[in-house]
Amino acid sequence: MTKVKVAGFGVSLDGFSAGTEQSLEHPLGVRGEEIFQWFFPTQTFRQMIGKEGGETGPDDQFAQRAMAGFGAFILGRNMFGPIRGEWPDDQWKGWWGDNPPYHAPTFVLTHHPRPSIEMLGGTTFHFVSEGIEVALQRARDAAGGKDIKIGGGVETVRQYIQAGHVDEIHLAVAPVALGQGEPLFSGLDLRALGYRTVEHVPTERATHIVLAK
Incomplete structure (x- = not known):
């Protein structure tokens, strides 16, 4: 059965999962890269960037689990790029170059329609x-029975x-x-929503x- 997962999602000690002022120079926001220092040295990440x-x-191992085996992905528009408002043209095709790391149908939430873009590597x-419900249904239809990642x-x-809608959440809590x-947690009552800790692994x-x- 298809599960909907959040995986490899970084969060700081004070509960932030991205920095401020996202831009071309700071895709994760100012200081946002600090919460992914567990990810960047891994073999999985290095393979992603060639x-x-x-x-x-x-x-x-957690990095592999965060990227492999998914049949579809859902991204917010900020995860696709820094452009806001109407698309000025079709030049921007994501942060990752011609071969993005998803290798599966990837659904980008936006208020401004745009034709689909076929990239290298199966993305x-x-x-x-x-809205989110339509995106999730389209992802389920495309996933072929595999899991869906909310990226x-x-x-x-x-x-x-x-x-x-989310069955499982993997958080990588950075010591910063x-x-x-x-x-991330503002307004979310994870216990009331039914979540319990099922795995807990500290690393350096x-x-x-x-x-x-």
Whole structure:
């Protein structure tokens, strides 16, 4: 049965999952990269960017789980790029170049429709302007029975959790305080929504916590 998951989602000690002022220079917001220091050294991440080597071990195992085996992805528009408002043209095709790391149908939430974009490696970006429910149904139809990942950003993850659609949440809690940014937990009562900790693995760079219903 298809499950909807949040996986490999970084969060700071003070509850922020992205920094402020996202831009081309700061895709994760100012200081946002600090909450992904567990991810960047892994073999999984280095393979994603076409490099060899990288660390193995628990962080890499969680990184693999966060990217592999999904039949479809759902992203907020901020996860696709820094452009706001109407699309000025069709030049921007995501942060990742010609071969994005998803390798599956990927549904981008937006208020501004745009034709789908077929990329290398099996990723096709579909732009959904009818809301989170329509995006989820289209992802289910496309996933072929595999799981669906809600890939972020913060507001997209919060909406799907609040709506009761997320079966499992893997948080990588970084040992840093951002001070300001986009809060993940504001307005979310995870216990009331039925989540319990089912896995808890501390490493040098993060504490991996898996919550499930």
